[in-house]
Amino acid sequence: MSRTVATTVSIDAPIENVWRIMTDLPGYQRWNDFVIRIDGPAEVRVGSSLKLHARLMPGVVSRLRLKVTAFAPPCDGEAALVYEVVGWMAHGVAATRTQALIATGDGVCRYETREVFSGPLHSLVPYGLVQRGTQRHADGLKRAAEGE
Numbered sequence: 001m002s003r004t005v006a007t008t009v010s011i012d013a014p015i016e017n018v019w020r021i022m023t024d025l026p027g028y029q030r031w032n033d034f035v036i037r038i039d040g041p042a043e044v045r046v047g048s049s050l051k052l053h054a055r056l057m058p059g060v061v062s063r064l065r066l067k068v069t070a071f072a073p074p075c076d077g078e079a080a081l082v083y084e085v086v087g088w089m090a091h092g093v094a095a096t097r098t099q100a101l102i103a104t105g106d107g108v109c110r111y112e113t114r115e116v117f118s119g120p121l122h123s124l125v126p127y128g129l130v131q132r133g134t135q136r137h138a139d140g141l142k143r144a145a146e147g148e
Contacts, residue, residue: 002118005130009138013145015074015101015109021144031144032137046071056129077103092121111138
């Protein structure tokens with residue numbers, strides 16, 4: 001059994017610009033209103049370990065360990081960043097998040113994000129909160145990319 005949360009948004013900016021913002025981990029706190037910070041290497045690649053510090057609701061800070069499982073910069077009009085939750089939490093709830101960019105022409109691209117949850121405790125995930133978070137993330141990325 002698994003459950004998926006997904007969001008798609010059109011961004012009026014070239015795929016390369018959106019990718020640069022999306023992979024600038026220290027910059028997330030400038031455009032994503034719930035990310036406190038992301039600890040990780042200066043150059044993200046497959047196998048990179050990240051630590052996400054996020055404020056998903058007032059007074060609650062989550063710290064998640066992530067591992068990058070796919071990192072594909074823009075090529076032929078597509079790009080993707082995929083990571084999974086690792087550590088103790090993954091024993092009860094496995095989560096894999098895919099963020100993809102697809103160039104749609106005329107300097108516009110589509111951002112798609114999908115998070116798949118599984119594991120024996122996945123039914124305890126606050127899916128409404130996760131859905132709102134992915135939408136806030138997509139909207140923030142759109143504002144940041146279109147504001148450049």
